[in-house]
Amino acid sequence: MKIERVVLREIRLDLLERFEISSGGSQDRRILLLTMEGEGEVGWGECVAGEDPGYSYETTETAWHILTEFLLPFVVGTEVEDPSDVLLATPWVRGHRMAKAGVEMTAWDLAAKIQGVPLATLIGGTRDRVVVGVSVGLQPTDDDLFRKVEGYLEEGYRKVKIKIKPGRDVEMLSGLRQRLPEAELMADANAAYSLADLDRLLELDGLRLMMIEQPLAHDDYLDHAALQAQMETPICLDESIRSVGDVALALELGSCRIINIKPGRVGGFASSRAIHDLCGTHDVPVWCGGMLESGIGRAHNVALASLPGFTLPGDISESRRYWKEDIVAPEFTMKDGMMPVPTAPGIGVQPKLDQIAALTVRQETFERP
Numbered sequence: 125m126k127i128e129r130v131v132l133r134e135i136r137l138d139l140l141e142r143f144e145i146s147s148g149g150s151q152d153r154r155i156l157l158l159t160m161e162g163e164g165e166v167g168w169g170e171c172v173a174g175e176d177p178g179y180s181y182e183t184t185e186t187a188w189h190i191l192t193e194f195l196l197p198f199v200v201g202t203e204v205e206d207p208s209d210v211l212l213a214t215p216w217v218r219g220h221r222m223a224k225a226g227v228e229m230t231a232w233d234l235a236a237k238i239q240g241v242p243l244a245t246l247i248g249g250t251r252d253r254v255v256v257g258v259s260v261g262l263q264p265t266d267d268d269l270f271r272k273v274e275g276y277l278e279e280g281y282r283k284v285k286i287k288i289k290p291g292r293d294v295e296m297l298s299g300l301r302q303r304l305p306e307a308e309l310m311a312d313a314n315a316a317y318s319l320a321d322l323d324r325l326l327e328l329d330g331l332r333l334m335m336i337e338q339p340l341a342h343d344d345y346l347d348h349a350a351l352q353a354q355m356e357t358p359i360c361l362d363e364s365i366r367s368v369g370d371v372a373l374a375l376e377l378g379s380c381r382i383i384n385i386k387p388g389r390v391g392g393f394a395s396s397r398a399i400h401d402l403c404g405t406h407d408v409p410v411w412c413g414g415m416l417e418s419g420i421g422r423a424h425n426v427a428l429a430s431l432p433g434f435t436l437p438g439d440i441s442e443s444r445r446y447w448k449e450d451i452v453a454p455e456f457t458m459k460d461g462m463m464p465v466p467t468a469p470g471i472g473v474q475p476k477l478d479q480i481a482a483l484t485v486r487q488e489t490f491e492r493p
């Protein structure tokens with residue numbers, strides 16, 4: 125397909141409530157959206173970089189810089205056979221996988237629309253609905269947390285992920301476990317601990333958590349392996365996994381037993397599929413994480429979660445869990461803890477153009493006549 129025109133936009137979209145993790149918080153999201161035009165169709169995508177460099181070194185601002193200066197000028201005008209080849213024009217750009225993923229995933233939506241097939245089908249999805257969970261940020265009190273979690277379980281979410289940090293961990297979670305003995309709970313530390321906290325981390329073992337996500341530093345595979353060797357609860361890596369190579373390293377060392385795949389973090393769908401396939405050969409379950417995406421990024425995540433190895437509930441919640449009004453129609457909803465995979469071509473939901481235009485704070489167009 126020929127890529128004739130690419131538009132990069134930054135929109136502001138306010139979360140209904142502040143989302144707090146160990147490294148900081150987020151409320152007024154600065155989201156980058158991309159459109160890619162070719163052969164009479166328009167592909168849509170989203171870059172998942174956050175406002176601050178707490179989760180990753182990439183931010184909305186660095187992604188804007190990399191996209192406008194080093195990626196999009198070279199992508200536009202190219203002819204690509206396969207969407208995963210869309211960045212072959214700039215193979216020398218190191219890192220910045222969130223910026224790259226935004227481009228790659230937009231190209232996949234364009235390709236799916238040109239072929240008239242759902243994005244999920246094009247990337248190898250096999251399910252018509254995906255099991256979903258919800259991620260709950262740090263709350264002011266344990267009572268607030270309990271009420272939130274209880275509400276989400278009543279809505280039908282199949283897994284509730286709870287953010288923890290030193291001082292808000294063992295006591296908080298054991299209290300919650302006592303009040304919700306049967307709930308499918310997990311914890312996410314966003315790299316807030318070190319092996320100096322070993323005793324505290326091992327206390328989590330009695331709480332029947334499905335897993336603990338990223339307890340230690342983003343770049344510390346050895347310490348995660350040392351922790352996993354002593355811990356019964358499976359460790360799931362998030363920040364540590366940027367590529368299939370990172371997964372190979374983590375599995376070889378025994379750093380984790382579960383992988384969180386966020387396509388926007390690992391460079392896109394080709395990389396996600398490679399991770400999915402490698403985990404499959406090791407019997408390692410995977411699930412699709414989230415980055416507080418708008419309906420555009422959510423659509424990409426739902427498509428990925430329809431691949432066969434995604435056996436655990438994703439951090440893919442209903443539109444109304446995040447936004448007063450999502451930017452796609454129809455909004456994402458679930459039934460019995462399952463979210464349907466859209467069946468229309470591409471991402472299968474319609475971006476609401478007027479609303480997106482009203483939310484846009486800057487925009488740059490790349491064109492080749």
Ligand code: OSB
Pocket residue numbers: 145179258259312314362413414415416417439440441
């Ligand atoms: O660690 O999974 C994480 C959001 C922003 C940054 C990091 C994380 C998260 C979430 C949100 O947990 C998941 C979602 O999109 O619902």
Ligand code: MG
Pocket residue numbers: 312314337338362363413
């Ligand atoms: Mg995480």
